[in-house]
Amino acid sequence: MKKLVLAYSGGLDTSYCARYLSKEKGYEVHAVSVNTGGFSKKELVDMEEKALVLGVSSFKAIQAMDDFYEKVVKYLIFGNVLKNNTYPLSVSAERIIQAIEIVTYAKKIGAQYIAHGSTGAGNDQVRFDMIFQIIAPEIEIVTPIRDMTLSRESEIAYLKENGIDFSWEKAKYSINKGLWGTSVGGEETLTSSNPLPSSAYPSQLEKSTPEQISLGFDKGELVSINGTIKDPVTNIQELTEIASKYAIGRDIHVGDTIIGIKGRVGFEAAAPLIIIKAHHLLEKHTLSKWQQYQKEQLGNFYGMLLHEGNYMDEVMRNIEAFLVDTQKNVCGEVFVALHPYRFELNGIQSKFDLMNASFGNYGETNKAWTGADAKGFIKMLSTPAKIANQITNNND
Template sequence: MKKLVLAYSGGLDTSYCAKYLSQVEGFEVHAVSVNTGGFEKEEIASIGEKAVQLGATSYTSIDAVQTFYNKVVKYLIYGNVLKNNTYPLSVSAERIVQAIEIVNYAKKVGAQYIAHGSTGAGNDQVRFDMIFQTLAPEIEIITPIRDYKLSRQTEIDFLKENGVDLPWEKAKYSINKGLWGTSVGGEETLTSHAGLPSEAYPSQLTKNDPSDVKLTFEKGELIAVNGKKDSHVNNIEALEKLASAYAIGRDIHVGDTIIGIKGRVGFEAAAPLVIIKAHHLLEKHTLTKWQQHHKEQLGNWYGMLLHEGQYLDEVMRNIEVFLEDTQRNVNGDVFVTLHPYRFTLNGISSAHDLMSSSFASYGETNEGWTAEDAKGFIKITSNQGKIYNHVNS
């Protein structure tokens, strides 16, 4: 039989693929799901049972949460990456790691084919196909949903006709949860004017009294929450639990898709937004003006290229080296207060704080230069403007 690895989530599209490819096309289907955060053990077990019932020869769940952090998330933090100044790239970042893990698994088991359930109207088809083609050009990519332009009802009818009568009613809101945030889609995100109602978000407001949180960073990475040291992944999850109780991190992102159309997606990302903003504040105190200037540009490019599926381009490794090198002195505590639906950054404490300088206090005193030094500096700095105005007046 023709060995095929299917990127499997357990949803309608990939369930259709599992049944159709095994029963109609005669593939030996090996279903694989990649956990980049948000999956419980019971859920993974249920997904695996369903895959085998649908005709898969085997099911494998790959735990890639730590890999996701190491390969992608820490660089999104270093770069303070928010797509269109809004979105922490929750889903697009996950897809890259999932695609890499799936193609590596396919090569490991000697599969001649890889399949996924993406449609022809979204970003994921680009991300999956580009990773697959780059890492394994010899493996053929199979995409029934995209190729046959299948509707949801057509998929349901096929499954029912072949003895699979599971509840496929489309939920009012589609939820995709991961380590770096949760995407939320619904009828409101299909238009330009409507906001998502509160009940659409998975986390609801359960705390009203403000609470203070201390975030400790070492070389740009979150190493402790409220003085408790733990792994980077566990710290993100701990902060998510604290901040999501205040319904922090809700928003709607409007962006340009890889295929050229605009789209809207709701998201909930309490920990990512708090971490990025806290990290950025610490950098303002510990980095030079030009470090911050160039970091802002390269961080933006890193996020753009990641979103566009260009993760494997060597320029990404170049940018990662730059971003990591800038973090040597990004050490210290950031003091945050959590409120319902928002948070405030109160200040920082760091041995590398460039405000703690004996040279001067902004707007008040200076010890490192004289009044004559200042006047001479200002005169020379204004030369270019004076020359331009003299020539063109």
Template sequence: MKKVVLAFSGGLDTSFCCIYLTKDLGLEVHSVVVNTGGFSEEELIQIEKRAYALGVKSHRAIDSTEDYYRDTLKYLIFGNVLKNGTYPLSVSAERVCQATAIANYANKIGAESVAHGSTGAGNDQVRFDMIFNTIIPGVEIITPIRDLKLSREQEIEYLAKHGVEINPEKAKYSINKGLWGTSVGGAETLTSNQYLPEGAWPTQVTNTTPQTITIDFVKGEPIALNERQIGSVKVIQELQELAQPYGIGRDIHVGDTIIGIKGRVGFEAAGPLILIKAHHTLEKHTLTKWQLAWKDQIAAFYGNYMHEGQMHDPVMRDIEAFLTSAQQSVSGRVIVELHPYRFVIIGIESDYDLMSNKFGSYGEMNEGYTGDDVKGFAKIFGNQTNIWHKVNESVKGQ
């Protein structure tokens, strides 16, 4: 029997793939789940049990959480990346990491084919296919849901015929949880005018008491939460646990998909949104005007290209080098206040703060120049505009 490595999460689509690949295509299925911070140990055990119950030959859980942060999320923080000013790329960044790990695993066990449960109407199909084609060229890619054009109802019916029961209510919403946030897709996100109901959000609002927290950054990386140095991954995880019960970070993103249609997805990402805003505030105090300006432009491209699955293009390494270089003075503490459904950046403390009163206080007092210096500067700075008006007024008068 030919080996196929199946990207497996235990949900509806990948459960269908397990049965279909085994029963209909006669393949030896080796399932793999890539944990990017979205699964607990208990959940991973349940996923493994489900995989074997569905008839896989072997199952493997790959923990890529640290790799995910080091290779991807770190640069999204450096770049303050929010697609369309809203979405922290919770799923797209994760898929790049997962597809890479799955391709490497397929290569390791010598699989003749690799399979994923993407539909034909989303971004993931392109991300997975492109990365597989790059890392394991020549290995067959099998996509049952896409190729058969199946609806969720048809998948549930097929599984029932093979003795596998799926709770239709659970299948109503597609939920993807990871280190960088949780996405939620359902009937409402297929419309342009409906919002997700309260019960659809994975985390319910249980905390309404405001509290103040601190986040410490060193060279752009979050390393401490509330003065406890716990490392970047732990900061993200604990900040998420702390802020998510406030209902912070809930939103619906509307954007352009890789395949050319508009798409909507709900998400909750309290940790990522707070970290990006806190980091950006620290940068505004510690970087120069042109560092900030070029970072904004380059980071926007980086985020869009990552969203489209192009993480293995060498230009991404070039951009990462720039982003890393720009972080050398982005160190300090950010004070944040949490409230129900919102957060407030109170301020920052940093040895690299360019707002230092040694050089003056904006609107109050200057220490580095005189009034005469400003008069001369203003005259020279506006000289070309002044010349343009004089020349054009002269021409108009003829």
């Protein structure tokens, strides 16, 4: 039989692929789910049971949260990456690691084919196909939903005809949860004017009394919450648990898709937004202005390439090396206040705080120069503009 690895989520599209490819096309289908923080143990057990009913030869759940953090999330934090100054790349970042894990598994078991359930109208088809083609060009990609332009109704009808009568009732809102945030899509996000209702978000307001927390960073990584040291993945999960009770991190992202059309999606990302903003504040105190400037350019560029599936380009490794090098002094604590629907950054404490220099206090006292020095500096600084202004006026 033709051995095929299916990127399997348990949803309608991948369920159709599992049944169709094994029954109609004669593939030996091996379903693989890559957990980047979106599935509980029970959900994975249920997923396996359904996959076997659909006719797959095997089911494999790959735990990839640590890899996801080390290969992607860490650099999104270092680069303070927010797509269009809004979105922390929650779902798009996950797809990269999921694709890498799937193609790695396919090569491991000697599969000649890889399949996924993407349609021809979204970003994921690009991300999956690019990773698959770059890492394993010898493996053929199979995409029934895209190639046959299947409707939701036709997929359900086919499965029912084959005795598969799972509940395929479409939820009013599509929720994609992961370590680095949760996307929320609904009829409102198909418009340009309507907001998502509060009830659409997975976390509802549970706490109204403000809470003060401290986030500890070491070389740019979140290593502690309120002084308790744990690994970054655990800290992200715990901060999500703490902050989501305040319904923090809700927003709607509008951006340019890889395929050239505009897209709008809601998201909830309490921990990512707090971490990125807290990390950025710490950098303002510990990095020079030119470090910050270059980081902003390269961080945005890194996020754009990642979003569009270009993770395997060597320039990404170059940017990662730069980002790591900038984090040597990004160490200390950031003090954060949590409120319903928002948070405040109250300040930082760091042994590398550049405000602690002995040269003086901004707007108050100076110890490294005299008044005459200041006058001379200002005179020289203004000279180029004086010249340009004089020439322009003389030629009007």
